[in-house]
Amino acid sequence: MQERLGRIAAKLALVAGLPGRAHSFGEEAHRFRLGPPLPESRVTEFETEHGIRLPEGYRSFLTTVGHAGAGPHYGLVPLEDWDLAVLDAVRPGHLREPFPLSPFDPAPGPDWYDALDDEDAEPYPGALTLTHRGCSHYTLLVVSGPARGRLVNADLDMRPPHFCHDTDFLGWYERWLDETAAGMGTAGFDLSLPYGEPELASVLRDAADAHQRRAAAWTLGRYPALAPASRSLLRAAALGDAADEVRRAAVIALGRRPVPDDESALTRALADASAGTRAAALRALARRGGAWHARGRALLSDTCPEVRRLAVRTLEESGVITAEDLIPLLTDPDRSVRDAAAATLQGPARK
Structure with a gap:
């Protein structure tokens, strides 16, 4: 001690x-x-x-x-x-x-207090x-x-x-001190695993528990620099992990400091089965190149209203949304999407 x-x-x-x-x-x-x-x-x-x-x-x-x-x-x-x-x-x-709670019990749900x-x-x-x-x-x-x-x-x-x-x-x-010294801020500190990069990579690749894989991906994303092997594992998780929560965490991790191969994986993640992962990929790709724009436009007709609204905002932030993109959304069944489209149309002149 x-x-x-x-x-x-x-x-x-x-x-x-x-x-x-x-x-x-x-x-x-x-x-x-x-x-x-x-x-x-x-x-x-x-x-x-x-x-x-x-x-x-x-x-x-x-x-x-x-x-x-x-x-x-x-x-x-x-x-x-x-x-x-x-x-x-x-x-x-x-x-x-x-x-009243224990770390060995199932994680509490939204109605835990009731x-x-x-x-x-x-x-x-x-x-x-x-x-x-x-x-x-x-x-x-x-x-x-x-x-x-x-x-x-x-x-x-x-x-x-x-x-x-x-x-x-x-x-x-001590983990706070070590992470601060390594250039890792406190954003995400409370969700992170207390391991180094090699151990985190092993958890992401091998752990049976999806919550552990998610935490490993999240923690790796906080590193200011990652080994190529770790980035490769994150890309594999973003595109192929069986758990929605792990794919989303890996997309968020890749989006913090993406390299060209990461941007390709993020573009593919726009077609993920999970709306949360598609939304995370949109956020990660905002203002980054143009290879994703076609898939981003496809999300203007996504089944999830949040994704449609986010696609409006992300394409707007990237400077590529047009009046032709926005006009059909003025009759969208979701009010927040209609409002986002109308507000964007009132911005700078559209092509």
């Missing part, structure tokens, strides 16, 4: 000054500085007050490395602000109550706030229940929470 803490402290001392490091959303709030470590007595007092024992990695970090400040997004919140993600007044025993036993229950008992990720999004550390020690990404607008893939606080924190 002490060796691990020392390694993290050394990385934190260096990362802000590294050439090529990522400059991420929220870092201006902490500037890679931590407050001083908390006295053991203060941590013990907190634990006694709430009837819990903090997970060991987080506890040792607070008393050895530092407290509040440098961390993902807006940084680590002070221990006394543990209840930032509590919606109502804090009830006695909030942190003692077991967290399924809780108590309709007035706080959604995230047994967990304290680690960091604010912006808007209604927070990362929590579970301190009670079967998921104790795990980190969970929560949304106070009640979209389904999801567990980080890291197995403890120290792994999560």
Whole structure:
């Protein structure tokens, strides 16, 4: 443990000054500085007050490395602000109550909150706030229940929470430091796998679990540069994976920094069976060359209204949409498509 803490402290001392490091959303709030470590007595007092024992990695970090400040997004919140993600007044025993979800259970669906036993229950008992990720999004550390020690990404607008893939606080924190040093921003950090590029490529190629393949594709897409073999695997996944979610994630990954071979795969993905993948390919191809324009125009009559609307916007952004493309859409059955077509026709003169 002490060796691990020392390694993290050394990385934190260096990362802000590294050439090529990522400059991420929220870092201006902490500037890679931590407050001083908390006295053991203060941590013990907190634990006694709430009837819990903090997970060991987080506890040792607070008393050895530092407290509040440098961390993902807006940084680590002070221990006394543990209840930032509590919606109502804090009830006695909030942190003692077991967290209702586990990373070993099926992922919660859109109605997860309605399924809780108590309709007035706080959604995230047994967990304290680690960091604010912006808007209604927070990362929590579970301190009670079967998921104790795990980190969970929560949304106070009640979209389904999801567990980080890291197995403890120290792994999560050190991964943030390593990824920052490697030029990877925090966008997508909370969905990513805690592996290096070779391991991620293996997961994308070999994992039986589609959720794992999706996470691998998503994580690879965050790298500022990829080995040709990794790009080849992403192209194969974008065009041939059996799971819609994996194809879409691979398309998004390729679209961040595409090379010519990637653009060819993205163009082919415009014909994907999944509307979400077709939409992702459109977004990735906006303002990139012209080889995709014919397939993009075909999507103006797509079966999915969202794709039709996005095709209008993408062709407009690329400067190639015409009045001839738009006029038939003025009678589209979907109002949002009609509105998009009308608004675009009122723009610069069309051919």
